[in-house]
Amino acid sequence: MxxxxxxxxxxxxxxxxxxxxxxxxxxxxxxxxxxxxxxxxxxxxxxxxxxxxxxxxxxxxxxxxxxxxxxxxxxxxxxxxxxxxxxxxxxxxxxxxxxxxxxxxxxxxxxxxxxxxxxxxxxxxxxxxxxxxxxxxxxxxxxxxxxxxxxxxxxxxxxxxxxxxxxxxxxxxxxxxxxxxxxxxxxxxxxxxxxxxxxxxxxxxxxxxxxxxxxxxxxxxxxxxxxxxxxxxxxxxxxxxxxxCLANLGAGAIKRGTTTLTIGTSGAIRQTVRKPLRDEQGRLFCYILDDDYYVVGGPTNNGGNVLEWVTEKLAQAETDVLLAEAEAIAPGSDGLLFLPYLQGERAPLWDAHARGAYLHVEWQHTRAHFVRAALEGVLFNLMLINELLMKHTGPTRVIHANGGFAQSRFWVQMLADMSGVPVRLNASNESGSMGGILLTMKALGLVATLDEAAKLVEFGDTYEPDPKRHRLYQQVFKRWQLGLSQNT
The missing domain is CATH 3.30.420.40 (ATPase, nucleotide binding domain)
Incomplete structure (x- = not known):
């Protein structure tokens, strides 16, 4: 075969x-x-x-x-x-x-x-x-x-x-x-x-x-x-x-309103568009995928590496143990906020000198709070990039999520609750390799367009947002943005 x-x-x-x-x-x-x-x-x-x-x-x-x-x-x-x-x-x-x-x-x-x-x-x-x-x-x-x-x-x-x-x-x-x-x-x-x-x-x-x-x-x-x-x-x-670009294609995220969010070592949030796009302040990238397909969005330096830092340097415990502890903490981490800029930042700050910080630390906060706040901080930064992206592309109606973080049901559900839209996972988490294979099919003429290729992508679980947690996260996000503006 x-x-x-x-x-x-x-x-x-x-x-x-x-x-x-x-x-x-x-x-x-x-x-x-x-x-x-x-x-x-x-x-x-x-x-x-x-x-x-x-x-x-x-x-x-x-x-x-x-x-x-x-x-x-x-x-x-x-x-x-x-x-x-x-x-x-x-x-x-x-x-x-x-x-x-x-x-x-x-x-x-x-x-x-x-x-x-x-x-x-x-x-x-x-x-x-x-x-x-x-x-x-x-x-x-x-x-x-x-x-x-x-x-x-x-x-x-x-x-x-x-x-x-x-x-x-x-x-x-x-x-x-x-x-x-x-x-x-x-x-x-x-x-x-x-x-x-x-x-x-x-x-x-x-x-x-x-x-x-x-x-x-x-x-x-x-x-x-x-x-x-x-x-x-x-x-x-x-x-x-x-x-x-291939993570978008491999995730089947070609249509308008479908946003791809990837968190591996770093992270990114992207949409596929049919014409080149430029942000007036130069804050978004626009890469060529194929003749009439462009991928626009913003990358973050701080994704899975933040969880690695929390695990190895801060809490010094097993990742699974820490995630289980963090899941028991209420959304918003009882007021604790985290700016995830451990390695400078690309979008939306584009500041290599940006640095991370915990804000509003109180006596009641445990290591579980610090872990949950770190995970929330990574996603808040990606939501900030998505706000900028949506000004150019229109609203996000569904998120196709991939990368190492997609193996954590807790973190993916947090994304759905925070964004307020369904989060869909692929049947395979190898979206880059899958995108390359779909591009091969286009090169061979087995599909006429990448829209047709994207229809071949198979999906796994879909995470629906909880309306109550989404409303809470909207308030926490405002506090997080205020903290960011005061500390950068």
Missing amino acids: NCFVGVDVGTTNVKALALSADLSQVLAHASAPVETLHPKPVFAEQDPAQIWSAFVQVMAEVNRELAGAGHTMTHLAFSTAMHSLLAMDAQGEPLSHAIIWSDNRAEQQASDLRTTQAELGRQLYQQTGIPMHPMVPLCKLAWLREHEPRLLRRTACFGSIKEFLWHKLTGEFAIDYSIATATGLFDAANRQWSELALAHAGIRADQLSTPVPTTHQHPVRESGQTAGTGLTSAVSLVIGASDG
Whole structure:
């Protein structure tokens, strides 16, 4: 039996999902961890060699499972995290680690584009559709220009983790339009590198990969490097898109009024629109998914990492125990509020210097209160982003939720109560891989549009909001916003 595979290269794991050609069966699944390095304060890097090893491990496992059951992989599509940047030589070998989205070394360069160079920042936002922030490769390149000019001169190609993997598998330097729009270097309207951005970054267009549609295909180039993956030239690779865009598609969130909320290590809230969109104050991103599909929204630095911090550094207890304790606390945490800015913030503040805080701490508050307030704070920040998003796209009627947080019924019900709309989960939580597979079907002409592809998504549970808790959360949200305005 032929099958499709989606690979999701995230911040913490490389994962792969194999589905039958009619999408009715999960035929294989594998995952391998990826380590983030912090060589200096505010630095966040990953080793491309380790990511490649994780990819090889995952693909070898998937291929073993498929072969053992008599299945044949025909197509493989990629979903990858955005905003990574590494330097490569002419053969595609890394000259540096990958600087990932959570790296804040380019704080000053991003700040300049929002203050002293604000007019240039506005022009770049209008061209690229991405707010100026240290996560953006444009700002990282500006930092390298000032701090590592020799590396800039030695580099044949600057690219993302996806481009590194793609070159290893195909010999081609290519970047999909979706990842390209996340670089801050791409003129989205004209589908080409921005001369304005290149001049600011201090690099040439020939130091960047060739932009291609998200449905671009290329066969595997068999070599000694690819032998361990089990992939052969009979497998056609689909370049795919970014994890955020494919999380929308894989969650079946294509129609107006359907909002996707993802919480993994970080988080985001997004809608799919049919025309490019720009916020007048440059607070929302707009990424290309396909020819006539764009994903607009805002990302947060502070998602599942907040729960990790509470678990490991504050309460120092098992996550399941803490969640059970927090669930017993009333909504609103008896007045305790939490601003979740442990690693600066992207949307809606776009302030790498933002910091977290507990507010209105009282004697009665226990560790359960502190845990619940932290979970509520993460969602309040996402609701704040959603308020901004709805001004441009119209009201949210249903939320499609995915990411690691979707495994907690308590946290998902909290989202439904807070938002006041139904929250729907997918049958599979691998929305990035699923989105890649659906994009493959579009590339092969098996579906005519992504609207048609989204209809193939299967759903699991739906969480309905409790009206009483929603009214309470509306009042708590106002207090939380007041606390935010007084502490930022």
